[in-house]
Amino acid sequence: MRKEEFIKADGAAFPGKVFTDALLRPLFDYQRSHLFDAMMQIHAAHTQMLAEQKILAESEAGKILNAIREVWKMDRAELKYSAEHEDLFFLVESKIGELIGEELAGKMHIAKSRNDMGEAMYRIVLRKYLAETVEQAEALAEALLAQAEEHVESVMPAHTHTQPAQPTTFGHYLVAVYDNLIRDIERLKRARHTVNQSPMGAAAITTTGFPISRERMVELLGFEGMIENSYDAIGTGDYLIEAAQSLVSLMTNMGRWIQEFLRMASKEVGLLRVSDAYVQISSIMPQKRNPVSMEHSRALASSAAAEGLAVIHMIHNTPYGDINDTEDDLQPHLYTGIEKANRVLRLMHAVVTTLTFNKDRALRQARENMITITELADVLARDYGVSFRRAHHKASLIAREADRQEKELYEIPLETVNGWLGDVELTAEDWNAIADPVAFVERRRITGGPAPDVVRGMIAKRKQEKDA
DSSP states (O other): OOHHHHHHHHOSSSSOHHHIIIIIHHHHHHHHHHTHHHHHHHHHHHHHHHHHTTSSOHHHHHHHHHHHHHHHTSOGGGOOOBTTBSSHHHHHHHHHHHHHOHHHHHHTTTTOOHHHHHHHHHHHHHHHHHHHHHHHHHHHHHHHHHHHHHTTTOEEEEEETTEEEEEEEHHHHHHHHHHHHHHHHHHHHHHHHHHSEEOTTOTTTTOOSSOOOHHHHHHHTTOSEEOOSHHHHHHOOHHHHHHHHHHHHHHHHHHHHHHHHHHHHSTTTOOEEOOGGGOBOOSSOTTOOBOHHHHHHHHHHHHHHHHHHHHHHHHTTOOSSSOGGGTTTTHHHHHHHHHHHHHHHHHHHHHHHHOEEOHHHHHHHHTSTTTTHHHHHHHHHHHSOOOHHHHHHHHHHHHHHHHHTTOOGGGSOHHHHHHHHOSOOOOHHHHHHHTOHHHHHHHOOSTTOOOHHHHHHHHHHHHHHHHO
């Protein structure tokens, strides 16, 4: 299409048809869905503050507040984009003006800009999203700790480099997952604190000549504090970055242990059984129990993390000031990412709360693959006076011989072991304990170790911290 033909079809005045369809109308719909309540809340608070500061007469403020309440009650479906109004901000002003006149409606914008109001709207909406995520994450944490308490004596293999390494307990493992989640909850809370600061009164970027009270706006809008420097209030994007980073961290960390749960729930491993409520049966293989709730959680976690990364990339290399890049094109990535994260948290709360753990199978697996062999080196060094380096060498020798004969430690007679050791003779009691994963776990009584009493102590401490 030639230039003249394109201009004729699209229009030569603002807004062009393409600009409207590709940008203005979608942004209007987004603002109406996510920002309308926050916008009206700010209009009302700012009007009240103007009256308290004697900038507006009480009668004027009363009429404006009544009109705000009337528009606030409108069916949002009636709020539609038109070329007459650039965005929701101007449409709302127009609707209020229809009720009380344009001149009086315009007074509610004294000492207020779309800049500080926009930043405040984003923060009001985002703090609500983050509060919900904290609530969902805390519910999951509680479920993890409850399961951990049930399994402080459920011995199982721990893995390093994806290979069986040493015995631990399912309770010990779950407390580790819980601690990781708690740190992410703290990151979310810190992010919410950063978000929940008022930019109101910064106006366009340099405040105003009117004697407003920025402090009063903090109170009226339920913020925790104020972004004091007005340039910072308008120019910063760190609250978006911090929220995105906390989302990425939460979902990345959860994705790792969800992957572990899927491995444990496989038929070959068979340690976890997901409740029937959260599995699906194959359409052609009726014997299968597919733990799709966790598969969807893993996929959603990756998608949510990607939304957070999109936020960071959109802010990167943008000017420090009022700029569209951090506004309506960016905000939905956070909301969508957090909504997905909340779905993951709810799904995994249900899965964790209702799962069952196969203690007998876990104990059998903990007796395999010689994963107690490090205890041999410890016993030789601790109880038989062998230097640790020599003890480790002797333990390696036993492991190689057992592997060559394709035997587990408990299958090797004491006489054979002592023959391989050469200059050291173990007692039957020591050898049986070395080969026993339960004894291995019980001996790990150092702070943070998997011994049942130690794990019980960790759980009790965490419950106390939660209730403090």
